[in-house]
Amino acid sequence: MSDVNEYYIDLDERAEKMLREGEFLGKGNNGVVYLLPENRVIKIFKEKRICKREYSILARTEGSEYFPNVYSNGTYYIVRDYVGGERLDKYIKKNGLDKEVACKVIELMKEFQRLNFTKLDIRCKDLYITEELSLMVIDPRNNYSKDRTYPRHLMKGLNKLGVLEKFLEVVKDEYDEFYDEWNSKMKRYLETGIK
Ligand SMILES: Nc1ncnc2c1ncn2[C@@H]1O[C@H](COP(=O)(O)OP(=O)(O)O)[C@@H](O)[C@H]1O
Ligand SMILES: [Mg+2]
Structure with missing residues (x-):
């Protein structure tokens, strides 16, 4: 057996141990x-494909204050920062x-742009807000695969x-560059269902 294989087996044993000792969060x-x-x-995944996909997103968002840092990963798991606060x-x-x-x-959407996401959207459910009122993304997905130019899902949740x-109103007053597109697309979506 090569060193590399031993290394991965070792990591999986480590993950199992972590799992046995950890407290269930969700x-x-x-x-x-x-x-x-x-x-x-x-986070232990059911499918390695999803684990890999989520890891690759977290690797690209590394260093962003809005995303948890990653410490280690394996075929079926990722170790990352705990996110406190409230959904x-x-x-x-x-x-x-x-x-x-x-x-x-809105600043988070700007961060998504900075990170070159193709999907400028997130569900309220996947965002946590800390006591200091900073936002954190807990469950990133499709940020680099789906095309979405405005935060439809997010605004649907807010609606x-x-x-x-x-x-x-705040978009209009403070981030005018987004207002026309977000407002018109969202109103159209709510009235007609056109995405
Ligand atoms: N970094 C984290 N810090 C704290 N709780 C978390 C974290 N990640 C996930 N959770 C909890 O675990 C639940 C499931 O995690 P999530 O990443 O949303 O899984 P899934 O991809 O299956 O939807 C979340 O709804 C949340 O309650
Ligand atoms: Mg989730």
Whole structure:
């Protein structure tokens, strides 16, 4: 057996051990997440293809303050930073959407542009907001494969929470460069279903 193989077997044993000792945090369609010491989590994937895909996104977002850092990975797992705070949709339900938080969300879209994402969108469910009001993406997907020029899903979520008008007001006042496209495409989408 080559050194490389031994190295990978060793890592998988390490992952198994981490899993046994970690506290369960949550589960989604693709995997299950456990808390580890040192403010880290391990996400174990059902499919190696999805693990690889998510890892490649996190590798490209490395260094961005909006994404968890990655510490190690294997065929079926990724170890990354724990993200504290509250899910953005739950936070908005409780607190509404003020200008400061709206601006953070729009700044995140600018970060997506900076990272050359082809999909300028994210679901409220995949965003966490910390006590210091900074936003973090927990579950990135398709950012480099889907084409979407405006945050339709995000605004759909905001609409459901009753804060879309407020959000678009802030876009208009503070980020005028986005306003015409986001406003017109979203209104058209809500009225006609045209994406
Ligand atoms: N970095 C993280 N920090 C804290 N909790 C997390 C983190 N990543 C995931 N979770 C929790 O685990 C759940 C499932 O993780 P997620 O990445 O959304 O899996 P899936 O890709 O299957 O949807 C999340 O909804 C969240 O509750
Ligand atoms: Mg998820």
